[in-house]
Amino acid sequence: MLSYMILHTRIETCFLVNSISQSVLDSEMLNPSDVLFNHTCSTLSELDMEMIRAVPEGGNWQNIPTHVIKKSARLTQIRKSGGRTTYYGRMKDNLPSYTINTYFNRPGNGTFIHPKQDRLISMREAARLQSFPDRFRFLGSRSSRYKQIGNAVPPLLAGAVAKLFKPGKVVDLFSGAGGLSEGFVQAGHEVILAADSNSNMCETYAYNHPTTKVVQADMHVQSDSLKLLEEIERALAGKQLDVLVGGPPCQGFSTAGNRNASDSRNRLVFGMLDLVRSLQPDAVVIENVPGLKRMQNGAVLNAIDNLLRIEEYSVAVLVLKAEEFAVPQRRRRIFVVGQKERAIPTTPKKYLASIVRGRTRNDVSLATENLPPPVNVSEAISDLPPILSGCGDDIIEYQSDWTDTDYQRLMRESISFDYFIAKRTEQG
DSSP states (O other), X not given: OOOHHHHHHHHHHHHHHSBOOHHHHHTTOSOGGGEEEEEEOOOOOHHHHHHHHTOOTTOOGGGSOHHHHTTOHHXXXXXXXXXXXXXXXXXXXXXXXXXXXXXXXXXXXXEEEOSSSSSBOOHHHHHHHTTOOTTOOOOSOHHHHHHHHHHSOXXXXXXXXXXXXXXXXXXXXXXXXXXXXXXXXXXXXXXXXXXXXXXXXXHHHHHHXXXXXXXXXXXXXXHHHHHHHHHHHHHHTTOOOOEEEEOOOOTTTOTTSOOOTTOGGGGHHHHHHHXXXXXXXXXXXEEEOGGGGGGGGGHHHHHHHHHHHHTTEEEEEEEEEGXXXXXXXXXXXXXXXXXXXXXXXXXXXXXXXXXXXXXXXXXXXXXXXXXXXOOOHHHHHTTSOOOOTTOEEEEEEOOGGGOOSHHHHHHTTSSOHHHHHHHHHHHO
């Protein structure tokens, strides 16, 4: 951990001395491995700053004084009704973070306050907690970049699922910024085509996966779906598709939403199944939030299962804990996995212990498994330069001597995942 004096010095200098212009990066005067992208955080109002200064590490809205709560109608309502203990939360250094969602630019929507500094986490810090490697750059509008990071499948979690299959050719639907693809690529697969309806998502995807064909297509529109099928067949050039993956928009399934059965976004998963019927890939992976299991009392998940079985896939439903696969985040995700001809493993190999929560927010422990502890917040982000609230730069120089944990080395890609796990297992 850096001393206060060093922290103070970096705040004064890191974005004057180390800021890099895009023109310098484009001219290749600086090695991309020495660069840090997207280390910027959201600006807070004076009232928000007053609130977060009152929240200690590991605390939440319950730590905010009454006279401050009275200034906010939302906080007053939360206090009256008893809101979630993740609201206005400050992270703890020695635990994985709570779920990073699309609203990590707002303190009242989750646990997004930096554990030590009086600000929200930066985009890069959120990306680290999602397990995106530091070379991965998020482009497009500022609001879109928050969505790209928060909506993404953590690459290390995706990689664990990808290892269930022999490396092959992959198509990624509803690809977003590319977290699911990134995990499959890291596991040795070749993603030949990715599709999303959002232009900002496609821009980010294309930048980070330059060898993958990126198609902007809205699967609500029949002509777009037909065009997408043609593009996939053209990319396959007569070869068999090994794995079709996708994370259909989950707003209708999420426990954070109203799980509206008529929401058109809920029907997109069945558009994906239409492509399964046409392409007949060897394997299918559908990623979503655990709320999918409860949608229409399980009818949606049963329909997906039945449609896959009609196409002669064996099916497994996996509910995975991200921290068990080295993601420094307590995120839960469901994967519906279908595979032709042969049985599917019930679950990917776990690498690290999971977090078990007790009756209160601070009552947490590790699962009683003979596994190393999960990666915590400090291990993930302690090397990143301090910034003030609302500050930061999209491109800065990263100095190699800042790195001091193996997870940070993994994100800088100076060590492999296998080495990371082997060393952590050895350390216990």
